[in-house]
Amino acid sequence: xxxxxxxxxxxxxxxxxxxxxxxxxxxxxxxxxxxxxxxxxxxxxxxxxxxxxxxxxxxxxxxxxxxxxxxxxxxxxxxxxxxxxxxxxxxxxxxxxxxxxxxxxxxxxxxxxxxxxxxxxxxxxxxxxxxxxxxxxxxxxxxxxxxxxxxxxxxxxxxxxxxxxxxxxxxxxxxxxxxxxxxxxxxxxxxxxxxxxxxxxxxxxxxxxxxxxxxxxxxxxxx
Numbered sequence: 001x002x003x004x005x006x007x008x009x010x011x012x013x014x015x016x017x018x019x020x021x022x023x024x025x026x027x028x029x030x031x032x033x034x035x036x037x038x039x040x041x042x043x044x045x046x047x048x049x050x051x052x053x054x055x056x057x058x059x060x061x062x063x064x065x066x067x068x069x070x071x072x073x074x075x076x077x078x079x080x081x082x083x084x085x086x087x088x089x090x091x092x093x094x095x096x097x098x099x100x101x102x103x104x105x106x107x108x109x110x111x112x113x114x115x116x117x118x119x120x121x122x123x124x125x126x127x128x129x130x131x132x133x134x135x136x137x138x139x140x141x142x143x144x145x146x147x148x149x150x151x152x153x154x155x156x157x158x159x160x161x162x163x164x165x166x167x168x169x170x171x172x173x174x175x176x177x178x179x180x181x182x183x184x185x186x187x188x189x190x191x192x193x194x195x196x197x198x199x200x201x202x203x204x205x206x207x208x209x210x211x212x213x214x215x216x217x218x219x220x221x222x223x
Contacts, residue, residue, distance in 0.1 A: 029215040030134060032204055033170035034060050036217055037130045040168050041065055048124065048162075049073035050117040050133040050155050051147065055084030057132045062093055062110050064130075071110045072124055074117040074155075077145060081112045099123060117155035124159075129167045131159045135183060136174035146179060149186040156190060165222030176211035184214055191216050 034057070041047060041064035049058045052075035061071045075081050081098070088096050088110055095109030103125045104111045113123050117133075133156065135147040156171065163169060171191070173184035191201045200219045206212035 029172045029204065029213045030056065032215050033057075033132060033134075033172055033217075037061070037132055037168055037170050038064055040166060041069075041130050044068040045129040046070045046072070046126065048120075048128050048131040048159055050120075050131060050152075050159060051075065051135060052084045052112060053080055053134060054139060055087035057134060058084050058110065058112075059087055059091055059093065061130070061132065062088070063091075067095070068108055070104065070108055072104065072113060073110065074113045074115060074120070074123075076114070076116050078114060081114055084112060116151055118151040118158075120155055120158045124162060126162070127164045127167075128159070128162050129164050131163065131167075131169045133169075133171045135172060135187070136177055136180060146177065147183065148179070149183040152183060153186050153190050156187065160194070160218065160220075163218075163220045165220050167220050169218040171216045171218075173214050173216065175214065187216060188214075191218050194218060197221075 038060070041061070043066035045065045046069065047061040047065055049061055049071060052058050052073040058071060058073040062069070065071060073084060075084070085096055093110060097104065097109055097111050099111050099113045100115065101122065103123050111123070115122070133152070135152055156169075160169060171187055173180065173187055175181040175184045188203065194201055198221055200221065202217045204215040204217070
């Protein structure tokens with residue numbers, strides 16, 4: 001083994017208070033998801049957000065693909081799409097288009113789709129490099145409106161079919177709310193059934209919190 005003799009300048013030590021202000025909770029699955037997805041996205045790519053919600057993932061995806069890329073985000077709640085649009089405009093992403101039918105006609109920008117993600121094929125005709133889904137209910141919204149096992153799994157199947165070799169998918173599931181455990185189990189079963197010859201699938205969980213969110217990750221081999 002060759003050992004470098006270069007001097008390493010380590011950052012100054014910081015006390016517990018400074019560390020606590022900087023560190024995010026270990027179980028914040030949305031951060032892990034963005035790290036996983038961001039590693040493969042490049043300017044000009046196409047990405048899907050199957051649950052626009054408050055727009056955090058949509059904005060993240062567009063930062064990754066840039067002005068030459070495309071993000072298509074779905075939500076059935078107009079309030080969620082409005083909040084997503086406001087977030088994007090607040091970050092000076094001006095190329096936002098609302099869709100209620102048909103695929104995007106222009107090549108770049110953010111497209112907010114007012115439809116169920118299970119009808120994805122009506123709006124996404126080409127391949128994608130990444131997809132994200134943050135299931136459950138929209139934070140700050142109506143908690144009685146949640147994603148469902150049937151439509152979520154349908155959307156994921158269709159989205160995974162369009163994922164390019166080398167592309168990645170992230171799905172955050174929430175077993176703690178009504179119906180959440182069943183949806184989490186269904187999504188897990190769907191991803192675990194993917195062929196090991198073509199896919200890599202992993203799960204990240206908070207081992208000592210049974211009702212905490214889980215993160216399911218899939219990568220298509222090749223690319």
